Amino acid sequence: xxxxxxxxxxxxxxxxxxxxxxxxxxxxxxxxxxxxxxxxxxxxxxxxxxxxxxxxxxxxxxxxxxxxxxxxxxxxxxxxxxxxxxxxxxxxx
Numbered sequence: 426x427x428x429x430x431x432x433x434x435x436x437x438x439x440x441x442x443x444x445x446x447x448x449x450x451x452x453x454x455x456x457x458x459x460x461x462x463x464x465x466x467x468x469x470x471x472x473x474x475x476x477x478x479x480x481x482x483x484x485x486x487x488x489x490x491x492x493x494x495x496x497x498x499x500x501x502x503x504x505x506x507x508x509x510x511x512x513x514x515x516x517x518x
Contacts, residue, residue, distance in 0.1 A: 463501040
């Protein structure tokens with residue numbers, strides 16, 4: 426159960442960075458790096474895996490790759506589902 430909450434927290438962190446208004450000034454500085462949920466999800470997952478926050482137990486380097494890939498895919502999926510259900514925030518005036 427704890428692992429599920431950690432993965433959901435990583436997905437939430439990714440969506441906050443990609444879609445939240447708080448990070449808009451930072452996204453303007455690095456739009457290619459922080460503009461999509463797949464790229465941000467990768468880096469959020471790599472940081473969590475390398476630091477040991479989420480650890481499948483294969484060593485820090487391999488954990489970073491595994492968690493980075495999983496967070497990337499799941500963040501992209503969550504973003505796509507939310508965009509389909511709620512629409513893009515930039516389209517609303």
